[in-house]
Amino acid sequence: MDDLTKSAFLNRPDLHVETEGEFQGWRTWSRDNFETNNGPFYHRMDDEGRIHCAFRVEKKHLNGMSNVHGGAFMAFADHCLFAMAAPVLQGPGVTVSFACEFLDAAREGELVEGSGDIMRAGGSLIFLRGLLKSAERPLFTFSGTIKRVRRRMPAAAAPSAGSS
DSSP states (O other): OOHHHHHHHHOOTTEEEOOSSTTTTOEEESSOHHHHHHOOOEEEEOTTSOEEEEEEOOGGGBOTTSSBOHHHHHHHHHHHHHHHHHHHHOSOEEEEEEEEEEOOOOOTTOEEEEEEEEEEEOSSEEEEEEEEEETTEEEEEEEEEEEEOOOOOOTTTSOOTTOO
16 A cells, blocks of 8 residues: 555544544544444554444444344445545545445444445546445445545635625
């Protein structure tokens, strides 16, 4: 892995590195309110440059059957997409496509891990696929497409036509 790719992964302005507990040294993002409330979801890069994601199942992640809610799996998989794309994304992006298959359930206390691959990274689109598992048990497969976007100024902050 080259230094530019690794630095792109490590230098997001909203990057938070966990300093204690089970996920000490793992990273998360502080500006995503949805993930902050529904996670915490973590990711790290190994020495070979592969991205690993994880979360510990808590009661808040469960559905009425005491299994991980499908929406929790989907939200975590979306986090995985962006963590895996981070070394090549180089700025903001949005999920434009997401597909998944539910294979098995996870229960409170289990460690859910996510991994995957960038299938292709073009000029504006990044195509990825991944797998969530607990220990060696496959739970959920997913694929998605991220579109690189430019930040837009809010309409109220943008200069109006005709003003000087």
